[in-house]
Amino acid sequence: MYGVGQILLQNRAGVLDAWLAHLRDAAPAAQPASLQLLKLELGTLVEKLTAYFLASEGEGAGAAFRTVEQQAATISAACARDGLTPMETAELILALKTIAGALLNRQAGDGIAEPDQARAALDAAVDKLALITFATFVETREEIIKRQGRALLDLATPALPIWRHIILMPLVGIIDTQRARQVMEWLLEALAREEAHIAILDVTGVPLIDSRVALHLTKTVEAARLLGSRVIVTGISPDAAQTLVKLDVDLSSMITRGTLRAGLAEAFRLLGENAKGPIETML
Amino acid sequence: MRVPILRLGRVLLTSLPADLTDQQVMDLQIDALALIQAGKADGLVIDITAADVVDSYMARILSETAKMVKIMGGVAVLAGMQPAVALTLVEMGRGMIDMETAFDLEGGVAKVGRMVASRGGRHDEVPAA
Numbered sequence: 001m002y003g004v005g006q007i008l009l010q011n012r013a014g015v016l017d018a019w020l021a022h023l024r025d026a027a028p029a030a031q032p033a034s035l036q037l038l039k040l041e042l043g044t045l046v047e048k049l050t051a052y053f054l055a056s057e058g059e060g061a062g063a064a065f066r067t068v069e070q071q072a073a074t075i076s077a078a079c080a081r082d083g084l085t086p087m088e089t090a091e092l093i094l095a096l097k098t099i100a101g102a103l104l105n106r107q108a109g110d111g112i113a114e115p116d117q118a119r120a121a122l123d124a125a126v127d128k129l130a131l132i133t134f135a136t137f138v139e140t141r142e143e144i145i146k147r148q149g150r151a152l153l154d155l156a157t158p159a160l161p162i163w164r165h166i167i168l169m170p171l172v173g174i175i176d177t178q179r180a181r182q183v184m185e186w187l188l189e190a191l192a193r194e195e196a197h198i199a200i201l202d203v204t205g206v207p208l209i210d211s212r213v214a215l216h217l218t219k220t221v222e223a224a225r226l227l228g229s230r231v232i233v234t235g236i237s238p239d240a241a242q243t244l245v246k247l248d249v250d251l252s253s254m255i256t257r258g259t260l261r262a263g264l265a266e267a268f269r270l271l272g273e274n275a276k277g278p279i280e281t282m283l
Numbered sequence: 284m285r286v287p288i289l290r291l292g293r294v295l296l297t298s299l300p301a302d303l304t305d306q307q308v309m310d311l312q313i314d315a316l317a318l319i320q321a322g323k324a325d326g327l328v329i330d331i332t333a334a335d336v337v338d339s340y341m342a343r344i345l346s347e348t349a350k351m352v353k354i355m356g357g358v359a360v361l362a363g364m365q366p367a368v369a370l371t372l373v374e375m376g377r378g379m380i381d382m383e384t385a386f387d388l389e390g391g392v393a394k395v396g397r398m399v400a401s402r403g404g405r406h407d408e409v410p411a412a
Contacts, residue, residue, distance in 0.1 A: 184373070188366030195386060219373045226369040228362065228385035228394075 004118045005053030007107055008100065012050060016043055018099045023092060034082050041078065045071045049096075049125065065125070069132050076133040080140035093133045097126045157183055159190035165197040166267050168260075172205030180216035184223055191229045198267045199224055202260050204235030214249045221254050230255065230270060234263030286311045290324060294395050296388065298330040308341060312348045319357045326395030327352050330388050332363035342372060342379045349382030358398040360384065362391030 008015065019042055023035070048071050052064040072093065079089040100122055104115065152173070162168045167190050171183065187199055201220065203209060221231040232255045236244075244251060257263040286307050289296040295318055297311060315327050329345065331337065337345075349359035362385040372379045383398070385391035 185366070185370060188369055191386075192366050197386065197390075218377070222377055223366075223369040223373040226361075226364050226372060226380055226384050227366065228364070228387075228390055 003053060004100075004104070004122055005050060005055075007103060007118075008046070008050040008053060011103055012046055015096075015099055015103060016046055018102075019046075019095060022095045022099065034078075037078070038075070041071070041075045045075060052125070053121070065128075068125075068129065072129045072132050073136040076136040077140045080137045081144070086134060086137050089137050090130055090134055093130045094126065096129075097123060100126075157186055159186055159194075159199075161190075161194045161196070162200075162264075163267075165195065165271060166200065166264075167191065167194050167196040167198075168200045168202065170202040170205060174208065175206055175213045175216060177212075177216070180213070180220070184216070184220045187220060187231075188223055188227060191224060191227050197229055198270060199229060199231045200260065200263045200267060201231055201233045202235045202263070203233060203240075204237075204260070206235075209236065209240035210243060211247045211249050214244055214247075214251065218251070218253060232257060232263045232266055232270075234258070234260045285314065288314055288318060290318070291392065293323075293325045293399075294392050295319070295324045295327045296330070296392070297327070298332070298388075299334055301333045301335060303334065303341070305340060305344075308344050312344065312351070315348065316351055316355060319352060319355050325357050325399045327357060327359040328362055328385070328388060328391035328395055329359065330362045330391065331368070332365070332387070334368060335365065337364075337368050337372060339375060339379065342375075346379075346381040358383070358395055358402075360391040360394045360398075363387050 016039070020035075020039055023038065023042075045068065048064070048068045052061065052068050055061050055064045075092075076089055079092065084092075101119065104119055104122065157169065157171065157179075160168045160170075167187075169183070169187055169190070173179075175183070187201070190196065191199055201217070203217075206213065217233060221233070224231045234257045236256055236258060255266060257266055284307070286297055286299060286303070288311070295315055297315070299308070299311075318324055319327070327348075329348075345361060349361070352359040360383045361380065364384065383394060385394045
C-alpha cells in the first residue's frame with residue numbers, strides 16, 4: 001500500500017525535473033541565474049512537501065506543513081523581487097498539482113490506497129500553498145513599494161544652506177498630505193540646525209498647485225514664523241497663479257516670487273533689513 | 284515659584300522652564316506688565332527654548348500677554364521655539380500664537396530693539412526735539 005508521501009519520495013527527482021521543464025516553458029524570459037536559485041528552492045519545497053505527506057498520518061503533520069508554508073512563502077517573495085507577475089507566481093505553484101496529479105494517475109494501478117483521497121489531499125495542500133504564495137507575493141510587493149516611496153521622499157526634499165542664514169528647499173513631485181508634513185518637519189529642523197532666518201521654498205518642480213497644496217504651504221510658512229524665520233515661496237508658475245486666484249486662495253500671508261532668482265534677491269533684501277542689529281542700541 | 288524676569292537695558296528677559304504651570308505663566312504676565320507700567324522697560328522677550336510642549340492655553344496666555352504689553356506701549360517677542368512645538372501649534376490651527384517671534388534670545392532682543400526704534404524710541408519719554 002502506498003500513500004502520496006511514498007510516491008513523492010520515490011519520484012522526487014522526476015517531479016522536480018517536470019516542474020522545472022514546465023517553468024522553462026511558462027517563463028522563458030527568466031534569468032538563468034534566478035532559475036538555478038529557483039531550482040534549489042523548489043527542490044526544498046518538494047522535499048518538505050514529501051515530509052509532510054509522510055507525516056500526514058502521524059503526529060507532526062501540522063508542524064511539517066508549516067515548514068512547507070514557509071518555503072512557499074520564501075519562493076513567492078523571491079518571485080516578487082525578481083519581478084514575476086502574480087499570475088506567473090501562482091501558476092508556478094499550481095503546476096505542482098498537474099505534475100503530481102499525473103504522477104498519481106500513472107501509479108494508480110500500483111496499489112495506491114484510496115487514489116481519490118490521495119488526489120484530494122494533494123489538491124488541498126497545493127491549493128493552500130497557492131493561497132499563501134499569493135498573500136506573500138502581495139506583502140512583498142507592498143513592502144517594496146513602501147521602501148521605494150520612502151526613498152523617493154528622501155531624494156526629493158533636501159534642505160540646502162545656500163548662504164549664511166538662508167536655506168533653500170526645492171520641492172519636486174506631487175505634494176500630498178504626508179509629504180507636506182514631512183516637508184514642514186524637515187524645513188523646521190533645517191531652520192533650527194542652520195540658524196537660518198530665511199527659507200526659500202522652491203515649487204518649480206511641483207506639477208500641480210491647488211488649494212490643498214496652498215494650505216500646506218501656508219501652514220509651513222506659519223510654523224516657520226513661529227521659529228522667527230521667514231519663508232519665501234518661489235517658482236509659482238502662471239498656471240498655478242491662475243488656479244490659486246480662481247480658487248480664491250489667500251496667499252497674502254506668504255512672500256511669493258516667480259523665480260528662484262527673484263526669491264534670492266528678496267531674501268538678501270530681507271536679510272539686510274532684518275540682520276541682527278546691535279544689541280547695544282537697547283542698552 | 285515665580286519665573287524670574289531679568290532686565291537688560293530697557294528689555295525684559297524671561298526664560299520659561301520646561302515644567303511651567305498655568306499659575307506661573309499668569310504670575311509672569313502680571314510681573315511683566317507691572318515692570319512695563321513702572322517705565323522700566325520698552326520690550327519683553329519670552330524665551331521658550333526649554334519648552335517641549337506648548338498647549339493651547341499657554342499659547343493663548345502668551346499671545347494675550349503680547350497684546351497687553353502692546354496696549355501698554357511696549358513690544359513683546361517670543362523667542363527660541365522648538366521645531367516640534369511649532370509643528371504642533373500649526374496643526375492645532377492657524378494663529379495660535381499671535382505675536383512677534385524670533386529665532387533665539389539674541390534675535391529676540393534685536394527685534395525688540397528694531398521695533399522700538401521704528402516706533403520712535405522709549406514709550407515713556409518725549410523724543411528730544
